[in-house]
Amino acid sequence: MPGAVGGTFEVVPMHLVLSDASVLPISAELSFDPSDPYTVRIAFSGAHSTSTWLIGRELIAHGVLADSNAPAGTGDVRIWRDEDPTYLLVALSGVEGEALLAGPAEPFVHFLSETVELVPFGAESPRMEDEISRLIVTLLDA
Template identity: 60%
Template sequence: MTQQSYDVVEVVAMQLISSDASVVPVSTELSFRTSDPYTVRAVFTGPQTMSTWLLGRELLVQGLLAVADDPAGTGDVQVWRDDDPEFALISLSGVEGSALLAAPTEQLEAFLARTEELVPLGEESDRMESEISALIAALLTA
């Protein structure tokens, strides 16, 4: 199976906020495929490490409207607007620990707007139907 390229890619300069409130710059590549319209791939690259997460596109959209007392997401990923409207906060929790990242709201909104131009929110299943049919057809002819 060949690796399909991404339809929308944006590199966002985020900040990792540590428990002592110090900040570490993190370059984050956000990627979106129309063939997988529910998902945003995020590759976080810091000075010493790299980590890849799959985030729900709708979760990111909802997070831009959420507040700290009621963040979007209930699992390993939560997103909400910071007190400073120029930033959204993304909380990641996994087996290796947790991280809190501050992301420029304007860049996130621009990335999500570009994904919505290709696959509007609420129309993901329509897009997936043809992809699933194509996959089934390919499996049956293999």
């Protein structure tokens, strides 16, 4: 979120690719909070609505290296490089339907590198210990 203490934020211009291959402009607001180091929050905003998704940081990292033959992700979120590798594709499936989003790959790569400076891959678990301890205390006091 903008102004989140110690986090990082990036806005990426993207397109929603419709079934007839026409496109609608949207923006993807990526935010990372080191207190939740496994997750990236992405708010996809169009002219009339916003949809926020929590996506695994590792899934995004795998996605920027993947291609259409083997996209990263097997569930509600799949990510891969387009035939033109300067573009990243994000396929989302939810209760309201499916969406294919396309945007420049470089801002995602830049964003990931900033998250790694804050919390390197493999160093997430120790950051979660305090949060898990607080959750346990809350549950025991309930």
